[in-house]
Amino acid sequence: MPYTRITMTHFLLEEQRRLGGSGSFTALMTDIIFACKMIAHEVNRGALAGNHGLAGSENVQGEDQKKLDVLANDIFMHMNALGGNYAGMASEELEDIHPVTGAADGKYLLLFDPLDGSSNIDVNISVGSIFSILKLPPGASTIAEAAFLRKGVEQVAAGYALYGSSTMMVLTTGNGVNGFTLDNNVGMFMLTHPNMTIPADTNEFAINASRARFWEAPVKRYIDECQAGKEGPLGKDFNMRWVASMVAEVHRILVRGGIFMYPADSENIKKGGKLRLMYEANPMAFIIEQAGGAATTGRGRIMEVQPANLHQRVPVILGSRNEVERVSAYHAEHD
Ligand code: AHM
Ligand code: MG
DSSP states (O other), X not given: OOOOOOBHHHHHHHHHHHHTOOSHHHHHHHHHHHHHHHHHHHHHHGGGGTOOSEEEEEOTTSOEEEHHHHHHHHHHHHHHHHTOOEEEEEETTXXXXXEOTTOTTOOEEEEXXXXXXXXXXXXXXXXXXXXXXXXXXXXXXXXXXXXXXXOGGGOSEEEEEEESSSEEEEEESSSOEEEEEEETTTTEEXXXXXXXXXXXXXXXXXXXXXXXXXXXXXXXXXXXXXXXXXXXXXXXXXXXXXXXXXXXXXXXHHHHXXXXXXXXXXXXXXXXXXXXXXXXXXXXXXXXXHTTOEEEOSSSXXXXXXXXXXXXXXXXXXXXXXXXXXXXXXXXXXX
16 A cells, blocks of 8 residues: 655645745744644653652742643743744743744744643643734834734634644644644644534534533523424434543544533633633634634634733634524524
């Protein structure tokens, strides 16, 4: 049988040829791939390397940082600064933007959550890294926070690495979604999931049900209807999953469909929601839409939210199009 495997590097080079690009995007993706491989290695070594437990510090969100949160952030910052492709970076773990010094030609901005799903680190459940790439606005000579505060529709690429039973990277550059699996023996990501698409219908939902007492009426209505099963208005039985790692939930939805919700509720709305617009919601919304799904706050498309600050939070409802549209319609009927 002929050998047909395509590495992620070759896939990116092929895309570059197709689009007539200069190669700088391929170069910056190479840095992200390195960073994710190194983080995968540290996640995998886990307790053997003393990587579990608290770092003894708090991040900008006031959350206790785990050792691996800090290590993953350091790896992501370091590896991506080396290549000189970025003018600046912003991380969920850092209060302020980080201009990349010595990279006068950096044309891109990188926003990332170095290790999402922190509550799962010490219990050996899947976690991931999420990234979003913007172009430096024309004429911007100094890097200020304002350069980063752009709607999700302006992203040029977004992706995630999933540190699960195998390590995967999933990427969109606005031309569909492709998934790559790390072959540990050769240290390369191989194209294993070309053109990932999300079925429009689903009977699987994901929500943290411990927050039910805080839910708004449209969310409560929808979940009640899912739980009513065949006898209810939706006319089918639903199953529920909640990993508490957004990367794992989004990946499951890309592979077999589903709806994921971290909606606004009476408690988290004081902060604007739970998930971060720039590091979690926007990149995942871009991927989900590119795979044929939908991503909304319940009251509008996530990628059209104008960010007011770097660490802004938003309600997130995403996944199989027909179910996401149903939940949006319930919000519209209610408001
Ligand atoms: P983190 O960035 O601090 O890890 O938080 C984000 C995570 C998401 O991956 C996940 O969907 C959610 O928080 C889980 O929240 P909860 O602990 O309320 O279930
Ligand atoms: Mg996160």
